Amino acid sequence: MPGEKNLLQIPLPTLKRMPVYYQYLSRQARKGVTDISCASIAKAMGLVAVQVRKDLQYTAAVGRPKTGYHLKELLSALEDTLGYNNKTEMFLIGAGSIGTALLFHNQFRDYGIGIAAAFDINPAVVGTEINNKPVLPLSKFSSLCGRMHVKFGIICVPAEEAQGIADLMVASGILGIWNFAPITLDVPDTVLVHNENLTASISILLKKFKTRNSGSERESACRTS
């Protein structure tokens, strides 16, 4: 049954690529491109055409032989699939350097995401605004979650405090957590956690590099580290 595939669970690797397709395709649309083929998408993004095609088949978009996908149609299919149309408000806890960077990250808005407010305990920042977003005392978090029906939280506090903040979020009715602290949060499985671990991430790049540059050059190099 065609057209029903998008009801199915999208494979995680596909889901991870989808926003990246969207970003690339948006740029192409701004450049005036109207139709686009899997082959050209794949080339620009360092993938292979079959994979792009298979990924896009999880959206409602259909391509046509010889011309590919109509770009506008494909974009809106991706928007539907990824839910960029329904606006989602989030609260951020921890207005330190990473928190501040996120508050300044205006790109979220294009994807239906907004950070409604930040919370902190540091008197130096509480009461100020960062990029037009208020920094409120942490004590107000719980009640505002209820009042504003906010269901998503961003944790930008140090590792030691992260579990406590997660507990507060859970108790306040938060259902999805974007966690920048380098610890595995313990939350009920009604709550979804998405970890962003910068240190882990960069350390992967370095390891990949070392692996590549040891395999070929000297066969004994492996022993040295």
Added chain:
Amino acid sequence: MPGEKNLLQIPLPTLKRMPVYYQYLSRQARKGVTDISCASIAKAMGLVAVQVRKDLQYTAAVGRPKTGYHLKELLSALEDTLGYNNKTEMFLIGAGSIGTALLFHNQFRDYGIGIAAAFDINPAVVGTEINNKPVLPLSKFSSLCGRMHVKFGIICVPAEEAQGIADLMVASGILGIWNFAPITLDVPDTVLVHNENLTASISILLKKFKTRNSGSERESACRTS
């Protein structure tokens, strides 16, 4: 042949989990734990024991029945595997909000990573210091790469400028790029790119949430979006 497995290519999913093991195990070590089993690691990190065991078998560490791994030994095995002992210096381009956040991220140092300097074209920041790291004019990037033998770069500039900066990095001898701009960089395949796409990342969390909360509640809910 035991002990040779760590010469093999580590599967990417395993490699991604390794720094997270390391972070968790470091915390346990600070708490005074001396021995630890796969089961307890798995429980704390939301995994299953077999997977943890298989992952750790890519390091040089060996566990003992009934007691598990000696924590100190396991940590140093992970350090060796991930290369945390050899210090790596990086250059950052784009001292905006994300760039600044990374410059303040002192945790990198514990993992053998240092940001030696930042580069920008904005006269308001060039010449200043951020967290004791100098912000230099972009024009000096290339020569300093050669002089200081820096092989890793971090791109924190807007999407429109990212490809140009990547070209500059490649021309300056950079071999690994940590890219925060939401575009797929075009670089020679001698250069390794690791993308950090915050917008894509959060959009995955939201989609996962929506998928979960539509499958069960109303069977017709799927049609509405």
Added chain:
DNA sequence: AACGATTCGATATATTTATATTGATAATAA
């Protein structure tokens, strides 16, 4: 000293994901 419980390591199976192949369809050109 023998037994049971626990945990690792290795092997085997299952699942997921990626890649290749084939056939059908639409646009273009002869």
Added chain:
DNA sequence: TTATTATCAATATAAATATATCGAATCGTT
């Protein structure tokens, strides 16, 4: 109008990853 080519869609195969199983080793206990 017919042939040709580019492209998608669907199916089939291959590869990678995750999970389960089983035997051996160690520690604590009886």
